Amino acid sequence: MAFSQVTATVTGLGATTPLGGTAAATWEAMLAGVSGASALTDEWALDLPSRLAAKVKVEPGEVLDRVRARKLDRCQQLALIAAREAWADAGAPEVAPERLAVVIGTGIGGMQTLLQQDDLLEATGSSRKISPHTVPMMMANGSAGQVSIELGARGGAFTPVSACASGAEALAMALDLIRLGRADVVIAGGTEALVHRTPLAAFAQAKTLSTRNEDPTRASRPFDAGRDGLVLGEGAALLVLESPEFAAARGARPLAGLAGSGITSDAYHITAGSREGQVRAIRMALESASVTPQQIDLVHAHATSTELGDLTEAESITEAIGTHPAVTATKSMTGHLLGGSGALGALATVLALRDGIAPATLNLEEQDPRIKLDVVTGAPRAGAYRTALANSFGFGGHNVSLVFTAVD
Numbered sequence: 001m002a003f004s005q006v007t008a009t010v011t012g013l014g015a016t017t018p019l020g021g022t023a024a025a026t027w028e029a030m031l032a033g034v035s036g037a038s039a040l041t042d043e044w045a046l047d048l049p050s051r052l053a054a055k056v057k058v059e060p061g062e063v064l065d066r067v068r069a070r071k072l073d074r075c076q077q078l079a080l081i082a083a084r085e086a087w088a089d090a091g092a093p094e095v096a097p098e099r100l101a102v103v104i105g106t107g108i109g110g111m112q113t114l115l116q117q118d119d120l121l122e123a124t125g126s127s128r129k130i131s132p133h134t135v136p137m138m139m140a141n142g143s144a145g146q147v148s149i150e151l152g153a154r155g156g157a158f159t160p161v162s163a164c165a166s167g168a169e170a171l172a173m174a175l176d177l178i179r180l181g182r183a184d185v186v187i188a189g190g191t192e193a194l195v196h197r198t199p200l201a202a203f204a205q206a207k208t209l210s211t212r213n214e215d216p217t218r219a220s221r222p223f224d225a226g227r228d229g230l231v232l233g234e235g236a237a238l239l240v241l242e243s244p245e246f247a248a249a250r251g252a253r254p255l256a257g258l259a260g261s262g263i264t265s266d267a268y269h270i271t272a273g274s275r276e277g278q279v280r281a282i283r284m285a286l287e288s289a290s291v292t293p294q295q296i297d298l299v300h301a302h303a304t305s306t307e308l309g310d311l312t313e314a315e316s317i318t319e320a321i322g323t324h325p326a327v328t329a330t331k332s333m334t335g336h337l338l339g340g341s342g343a344l345g346a347l348a349t350v351l352a353l354r355d356g357i358a359p360a361t362l363n364l365e366e367q368d369p370r371i372k373l374d375v376v377t378g379a380p381r382a383g384a385y386r387t388a389l390a391n392s393f394g395f396g397g398h399n400v401s402l403v404f405t406a407v408d
Contacts, residue, residue, distance in 0.1 A: 007257040012090025012240030014082040021058030035217035050209035052216035054233035054335030073110035074193035078236035079143035090240035101155035103188040105166030107339030109140030163394030168342025172261035184246040189238035189343030221363035222303035222329035233335025237344040260289025266397030278316035281399035289403035298388040303329035314371040332362035342392030353406040
């Protein structure tokens with residue numbers, strides 16, 4: 001079998017997001033057109049230009065053992081919750097530990113731990129007050145390490161750190177591990193938890209956040225003419241991927257196939273994306289999956305609700321694929337999970353293929369006339385979707401596109 005024809009079989013899904021504490025609850029809310037954004041009422045947020053965010057629907061403290069949770073940064077807590085669900089959803093595959101790998105991307109990692117411990121040091125003036133768990137809690141690879149320990153995975157624990165493309169890059173790496181024969185099973189995705197004063201202030205200074213403070217549920221509006229910035233979200237999403245042979249041998253239930261990936265870098269600007277780089281990533285993914293642009297009938301757009309970002313992506317999709325696919329943008333409901341967003345978008349794409357329905361893009365009241373895409377709006381759109389593209393683009397010029405295929 002040719003390298004480009006080897007796909008990974010998706011057999012399990014797990015998530016904890018602003019829409020729900022599980023993948024199923026998140027999907028149900030997406031189809032219902034629910035927004036996870038809300039006003040921030042904490043005292044530390046009251047003087048921020050943007051006082052809204054999309055926090056997880058179910059607090060990790062309601063799910064995890066208290067003693068275990070105290071040794072984990074919030075992003076690690078979310079990753080562990082999603083991993084447990086995904087693993088159970090896949091039927092807890094019996095796989096040799098050396099053939100099981102973990103790939104969990106994050107944009108920054110344990111920033112909340114770093115900031116909290118720094119505050120403690122400044123307030124007390126004593127280094128003895130710092131938690132001995134600070135280093136493993138704040139390090140970016142902490143989530144992958146914790147999940148590998150949880151599952152006994154000895155085939156590698158990897159952490160792509162590629163800003164908002166991190167979760168999608170983790171899935172691309174998982175596909176490569178399976179294609180190269182280095183793993184039979186990989187649990188992969190992304191996690192992020194940055195709803196905190198410093199990240200919100202920093203993003204606000206970069207002019208990337210929506211300031212619809214009085215109407216948070218209508219703030220994230222991808223492709224809309226009145227969009228004014230993204231809504232910061234938090235959460236985690238993980239997928240269990242298996243080699244087709246391993247999944248078939250154990251009688252696993254396939255949800256979809258991850259058929260190809262494309263990864264490029266812009267080498268252009270640290271924050272502004274490049275259409276050229278995005279087009280190359282999309283075309284690379286199509287070639288990797290051995291599909292044509294005409295075969296793509298659904299696109300899950302990165303679509304963060306920024307003025308330039310949405311327009312650039314729309315032009316990239318139009319150039320690389322055309323305007324025929326249905327396009328959905330679920331960040332309109334979840335906000336932008338940064339390093340977790342690509343994995344959550346992939347999860348939504350898998351479920352859209354499985355169920356034959358694409359979520360509507362929330363808050364799209366007047367489509368930007370420069371954007372010629374067929375964006376799903378108003379209500380979810382049923383269809384015989386067979387091949388889908390999921391985009392993720394990040395600061396630093398990171399571009400990742402993934403191709404998923406339906407299974408019979």
